[in-house]
Each structure stands twice: as C-alpha cells, then as structure tokens.
Amino acid sequence: MSRILLVSSNTANEPFSVYPLGMACVASAAVSAGHVVEQFDCLEKGEKAVELLLARISRFKPDLVGISVRNIDNVDSMALEDNWYLEKVKQLVQRIKAHDSAPVVMGGSAFSIMPHRVLDYTGADYGIAGEGETALCDLADELIRGEEPARIIYGNDTPITTTGFSAPLYEKGLADFYLSESGMLNYQTKRGCPHQCNYCSYPAIEGSAFRRQEPGFVAENLKRMEKEHGVDTVFFTDSVFNDSSGHCIQVAEEMIRQGCNIRWAAYFRPCSTTEEELALFKAAGLYAMEVGSDAACDTTLRGINKSFSFEDVLAFNDISVRQEIPSAHFFMFGGPNETEQTVIQGLENIDRLTGCAVFAFSGIRILPRTGIREIAVRQGIISETDSLIKPSYYCSPLVDKQEMETLITRAFDKRKDRIFPPEKGQARLKALHLFGFKGLLWDMLVSFAGDRTKKAKGAKHARQI
Numbered sequence: 068m069s070r071i072l073l074v075s076s077n078t079a080n081e082p083f084s085v086y087p088l089g090m091a092c093v094a095s096a097a098v099s100a101g102h103v104v105e106q107f108d109c110l111e112k113g114e115k116a117v118e119l120l121l122a123r124i125s126r127f128k129p130d131l132v133g134i135s136v137r138n139i140d141n142v143d144s145m146a147l148e149d150n151w152y153l154e155k156v157k158q159l160v161q162r163i164k165a166h167d168s169a170p171v172v173m174g175g176s177a178f179s180i181m182p183h184r185v186l187d188y189t190g191a192d193y194g195i196a197g198e199g200e201t202a203l204c205d206l207a208d209e210l211i212r213g214e215e216p217a218r219i220i221y222g223n224d225t226p227i228t229t230t231g232f233s234a235p236l237y238e239k240g241l242a243d244f245y246l247s248e249s250g251m252l253n254y255q256t257k258r259g260c261p262h263q264c265n266y267c268s269y270p271a272i273e274g275s276a277f278r279r280q281e282p283g284f285v286a287e288n289l290k291r292m293e294k295e296h297g298v299d300t301v302f303f304t305d306s307v308f309n310d311s312s313g314h315c316i317q318v319a320e321e322m323i324r325q326g327c328n329i330r331w332a333a334y335f336r337p338c339s340t341t342e343e344e345l346a347l348f349k350a351a352g353l354y355a356m357e358v359g360s361d362a363a364c365d366t367t368l369r370g371i372n373k374s375f376s377f378e379d380v381l382a383f384n385d386i387s388v389r390q391e392i393p394s395a396h397f398f399m400f401g402g403p404n405e406t407e408q409t410v411i412q413g414l415e416n417i418d419r420l421t422g423c424a425v426f427a428f429s430g431i432r433i434l435p436r437t438g439i440r441e442i443a444v445r446q447g448i449i450s451e452t453d454s455l456i457k458p459s460y461y462c463s464p465l466v467d468k469q470e471m472e473t474l475i476t477r478a479f480d481k482r483k484d485r486i487f488p489p490e491k492g493q494a495r496l497k498a499l500h501l502f503g504f505k506g507l508l509w510d511m512l513v514s515f516a517g518d519r520t521k522k523a524k525g526a527k528h529a530r531q532i
Contacts, residue, residue, distance in 0.1 A: 069131055071102050072106075072130070073135070075107070075110065076137070077136075079110075082493065082496060082507075084249045087108055087247075088235060088254070089135055089137075090237075092164055092235050093135075094201055094236040096204060097207070099313070101192065106238055111244045111245075118400045120163070124163065125167075126445070130211075132163055132170070133173075136152075137177055139177045145490065151411050151458065161190065164190070172193045172194065173186055173189060173193070174203070176268075176345075178196065180268045180435065180436075181454075181455065185456065193218060193220070194220070195219075197226075197273070197274070198226060199222055202220045202221075220322075222368065223274050226278060227258070234284075237252065243296075250505030252292060254292070256314070257280060258273040258277070260273065261276055261277060263275075265439045266434070266498045267437065269306045279311055285318050286324070286327055289329050290326075300506060301330070301332075303332070303334075308371070309339055315348075316514070319348050319351035320347070323351050329352050331352050332507060334359060337375060338358070338383060340386075345386055345387065355395070360398055361398060363398050363412070363414065363416050363417050366404045367400075370404035371399070381420070387422070388423070392514040393510035394513070395424040396425050398428070400428065401430045405465060405476075407466055407467070410475070414478040416477070417478070424509045425485050427479065427486065427487040428486075431462075432460055448462075476488075499511060
C-alpha cells in the first residue's frame with residue numbers, strides 16, 4: 068500500500084473550467100487497488116496553490132506525487148499573451164522536489180503527446196504516457212518492492228477494456244467548485260479514436276481504436292453524479308460521441324431507461340448520424356453539440372485527411388437546426404492545400420451554415436507523431452529535429468497568413484455567432500460569465516426561427532456583448 072497524492076497542474080479556465088477527469092479516474096483505480104489517495108487541484112486552489120500543495124505534502128506525507136498535465140499551450144497562433152504552460156509545471160516540480168523526497172510522476176494528456184521531452188524539461192522522476200489507472204498502481208507497487216521502474220511507462224500497451232473502467236472518484240469540494248464555475252462536470256463514455264486526421268493527437272493519447280464503456284455503467288455513473296453532487300449538466304469528453312457502432316444510441320437509450328435527469332453536450336462528427344438519432348439524443352438530454360467540421364471546403368478537408376465532405380457538414384447542420392439543437396462548428400484555416408481561393412470558398416461555405424456558432428482558427432499546432440508534422444518537415448516549415456515542445460504552427464505555403472486572417476475577420480465582422488480571432492470569443496464568453504451565466508455559453512449566441520423562450524433573458528444580455 069502506498070500513499071499517493073495526485074495533483075492536477077492545470078490553471079487555465081478557457082473556454083471554461085474543466086473538472087480534472089483523468090485524475091478522478093486514476094484516483095478511483097488506486098483506491099480500489101488498496102492505496103491511500105488524496106487529490107489536489109491547482110485551479111481550484113487559486114493563486115496560493117503551490118504553498119497549499121506543499122503544506123498538503125507535509126501533512127499527508129505521500130510515497131508518490133503524481134502530476135497531471137492537461138495542456139502544453141492553448142494552440143492559438145494568434146494569442147497575444149504567452150500561453151505556454153510547461154514553465155509553470157517545471158517550477159511546480161522543482162518546488163515539490165525541494166520540499167520532499169517523494170518521487171514525482173508525470174502524466175496526463177499533454178505529457179502523453181511528447182513524454183520524453185516533457186519529462187526531460189520538467190525534471191520529474193517518472194512518467195506515464197497514455198492511460199494511467201493500471202500503470203500508476205504498477206509503478207507504486209514496484210517502488211514499494213524497491214525495484215527501479217522504467218523511466219517512462221506506456222499505459223496504452225495494456226489498454227483498459229469494456230469491463231475494466233473505473234467510476235471516476237469525484238471529490239465533493241472539487242465538484243462544488245466546478246459546478247459553481249462552469250455549471251457542469253465531465254464524463255467519458257469511451258476512449259480512443261480510429262480516425263486518422265493528420266493533425267490530431269488523440270490516437271497517441273488514448274489509442275487508435277474505440278474502447279467503450281457498458282451503456283448501463285455510463286448511466287449508473289451519471290445517476291451517481293446527480294445523487295452525490297447535484298449534477299444536472301455534463302459534457303461528454305469522448306473524442307467523438309456519435310461513432311457509427313451504435314454505442315452512442317445505446318448510451319442515450321440507457322439514460323432514458325434509468326431516468327437520468329441530466330442535460331449533456333459532446334463532441335460530434337458532422338456525419339454518421341440521422342435526424343431520428345439526433346431526436347433520440349435530444350430526448351435523452353442533449354442540448355448542444357461541438358462539431359469537428361475542421362476545414363471549410365473539400366480541398367482542405369482532404370488536406371487534413373477527413374473522410375467527409377462539406378456537403379456532409381451542411382446536411383448535419385440542417386438536421387441540427389430542424390431539431391433546434393445549438394451547435395458550434397470549429398474550422399482551422401491554413402491547413403494543407405489551403406490557398407486564397409480555398410479560403411474564399413470556405414468562407415462562402417460557412418455562410419451557408421445557419422442556426423449555429425462558428426469558431427475559426429488560423430494555422431494548426433504541429434504535434435509529434437502526426438501526419439501534419441511530416442508534411443511540415445517536407446515543406447521546410449519545421450526541421451526534422453524540432454522538438455515541438457514550444458508551439459509551432461502549420462500554415463500552407465500557398466496562402467499568405469495575414470491576408471487569410473483579414474479575409475476571415477471581414478467575413479465574420481458584426482456577426483455575434485461567428486468568432487475570430489479566438490481571443491475575441493474568449494472575451495465574449497467571459498462577459499456572459501460575468502452576467503452570471505454558466506455552461507458552454509456559446510449556445511446562447513445561437514438562435515432559430517421562432518426561437519424558444521428559454522433564450523429570452525440570455526439573448527438580451529448577449530446582444531450587448
């Protein structure tokens with residue numbers, strides 16, 4: 068048995084404050100394995116987080132300190148501020164190691180993207196890339212036995228399957244904090260992603276195949292969240308909720324069968340879903356969708372290796388509007404094959420989307436083990452030896468980045484439901500937050516013909532923002 072202190076190092080609250088779900092899952096698995104576990108969240112503790120953490124270490128006397136790293140940076144090529152997060156993580160590791168002799172173990176999604184580089188930079192003792200539930204327990208047991216573990220353990224080498232998932236150990240104090248900040252908690256019904264989008268890190272983090280939870284297990288955990296923490300809104304953090312296997316339909320049906328009184332949102336692909344299925348999801352509590360449309364014309368969709376067309380995006384948007392489910396489409400301009408002509412065509416395509424919000428980004432963050440990295444190396448945008456630990460962005464050499472951004476800005480001008488640059492959206496959502504609104508917030512910018520009265524009060528404020 069080990070005493071394990073798990074630490075969520077994230078302090079970013081954009082676009083909203085997100086419960087550290089990975090930490091909750093690892094904590095649950097470690098407790099089930101007989102370890103004594105405490106959880107600490109730097110975002111919840113605020114400006115005095117480091118001092119409070121050191122005090123917790125002195126009191127708890129852990130045998131092992133696990134640090135979860137959620138993001139490397141904010142993946143915004145136009146950010147005016149320095150939004151690179153690893154320097155603070157490095158400082159956190161240094162303070163912990165100066166204060167106590169317990170081994171420090173790094174993990175989390177950001178760590179898993181480039182484990183060797185992040186471990187070397189931060190100075191932690193060990194790292195777990197990918198899934199952490201089994202790997203952390205194995206590491207703790209090896210240390211108890213006096214063995215010398217591998218410096219980096221790859222959790223996805225022995226992935227959790229359907230019956231092996233742990234129910235997240237949500238802590239009351241943390242749940243209360245996130246419910247007060249964002250009005251929701253998060254949950255994941257499956258892990259992994261089989262889609263081969265050439266910019267994406269999901270396969271590196273969670274594996275390249277879906278591993279699904281039993282629908283009954285999902286509904287039971289949602290009911291527990293309702294009962295124990297008063298949760299009425301959840302965001303499903305699956306890489307893609309509406310996969311074509313039918314699992315998402317079974318989850319929705321089980322939520323209805325068990326009487327889950329929870330509103331929910333999720334990430335969707337703009338295909339593989341019928342209007343009847345959307346109606347089922349809505350009956351099960353779906354109130355908003357974040358849609359990975361990603362590129363705005365067929366040429367650039369092929370450039371990032373998408374398997375759908377823009378006509379699919381339009382068709383999906385049409386059924387969303389008919390069902391009056393607010394959606395936000397996310398588009399990256401400047402990817403492979405982008406030219407000035409495809410930018411113009413893409414903006415014309417976006418203008419055909421109604422009853423939705425649109426978020427646009429300039430350039431694509433280049434990450435290791437992705438196809439876009441190989442393209443960037445071939446085109447001389449980065450070198451073969453570039454570590455990518457600091458942000459590097461891909462922008463097609465066939466388009467002028469500044470002119471592209473000017474075209475997007477003009478097209479989105481004076482539209483409350485069109486967001487560019489990203490920081491403009493963050494300012495708008497923060498303003499809504501100041502009015503006391505919680506949740507995704509962008510859904511308040513979406514209206515339909517004969518819109519429902521539920522937006523009446525919110526729209527009055529939204530028009531002023």
